[in-house]
Amino acid sequence: MSFLEIREISHTYFTPQDATTALEDISFDVKEGEFISFLGPSGCGKTTLLSIIAGLFKPTAGEILIQGQPQKSKKQITGYMLQQDYLFPWKTIEENILLGLKILKQLTAKKQQQTIKLLHDIGLKGVEKQLPSQLSGGMRQRAALVRTLAVDPKLLLLDEPFSALDFQTKLKLEDLVFQTLKSFGKTAVLVTHDIGEAIAMSDRIILFSANPGRIHQILNVPDELRSLNPFEARNHPLYSQLFQQLWKEFEKFETQNEY
Numbered sequence: 487m488s489f490l491e492i493r494e495i496s497h498t499y500f501t502p503q504d505a506t507t508a509l510e511d512i513s514f515d516v517k518e519g520e521f522i523s524f525l526g527p528s529g530c531g532k533t534t535l536l537s538i539i540a541g542l543f544k545p546t547a548g549e550i551l552i553q554g555q556p557q558k559s560k561k562q563i564t565g566y567m568l569q570q571d572y573l574f575p576w577k578t579i580e581e582n583i584l585l586g587l588k589i590l591k592q593l594t595a596k597k598q599q600q601t602i603k604l605l606h607d608i609g610l611k612g613v614e615k616q617l618p619s620q621l622s623g624g625m626r627q628r629a630a631l632v633r634t635l636a637v638d639p640k641l642l643l644l645d646e647p648f649s650a651l652d653f654q655t656k657l658k659l660e661d662l663v664f665q666t667l668k669s670f671g672k673t674a675v676l677v678t679h680d681i682g683e684a685i686a687m688s689d690r691i692i693l694f695s696a697n698p699g700r701i702h703q704i705l706n707v708p709d710e711l712r713s714l715n716p717f718e719a720r721n722h723p724l725y726s727q728l729f730q731q732l733w734k735e736f737e738k739f740e741t742q743n744e745y
């Protein structure tokens with residue numbers, strides 16, 4: 487059984503003035519432990535689909551199944567990592583990363599210990615009593631990842647979590663997030679504008695076209711790249727090949743005025 491099933495999803499936004507069809511007839515499955523990227527031109531509906539998967543609103547048509555169940559009954563199994571870290575500025579890093587467990591009334595001594603260990607494992611030892619403002623952007627995103635993983639979500643929804651970071655930090659964090667999610671066996675969906683990031687991190691790439699958002703192509707990333715971490719993958723000859731292939735598809739969108 488697939489972990490996530492997207493079944494014939496269409497979505498139209500209605501405003502008093504007009505109607506915009508953001509997604510049309512989207513169907514695909516995601517296996518447990520798989521890392522999927524949504525890639526495509528601006529306005530092709532990537533964020534709309536991620537929000538529907540998160541259960542933030544219902545699509546106009548179609549359904550989402552998570553572990554074979556309608557998505558609405560499974561809200562708590564999804565965790566998020568967004569462009570902004572959304573750490574509470576007045577709380578210490580330790581308070582921030584334990585907050586989800588506290589809210590869910592799952593904060594045991596063991597879970598606290600495991601969460602602090604994860605903070606240390608991803609290179610943030612000694613920042614427990616600091617405020618988010620005392621940390622760099624990359625450090626805050628790492629703390630945000632720990633906060634997300636603390637409540638043990640089965641599905642991670644990543645909406646451009648690296649796009650506000652400088653290039654070196656972004657590459658390091660891609661590696662760290664990739665390795666952490668793989669080591670916990672998490673299923674992940676990443677929304678990105680970055681062709682290289684999609685190739686380096688994913689098992690499969692769902693390429694969307696716009697107006698309305700449709701699946702243009704689904705690409706399986708070759709095993710030779712999938713067995714590497716993102717930084718190594720960027721240096722493999724197959725990476726350039728796939729990059730050029732995807733770049734050509736983006737050029738087609740431009741000539742079709744879909745970009």
Ligand SMILES: Nc1ncnc2c1ncn2[C@@H]1O[C@H](COP(=O)(O)OP(=O)(O)OP(=O)(O)O)[C@@H](O)[C@H]1O
Nearest residue numbers: 499500506507508527528529530531532533534535
């Ligand atoms: N709340 C809304 N009301 C009306 N139209 C919307 C709303 N949100 C998104 N849209 C429209 O739906 C389409 C898809 O938007 P969406 O943000 O999902 O695309 P995207 O691929 O994530 O874009 P980007 O890459 O620029 O972030 C666009 O035409 C957008 O203008």
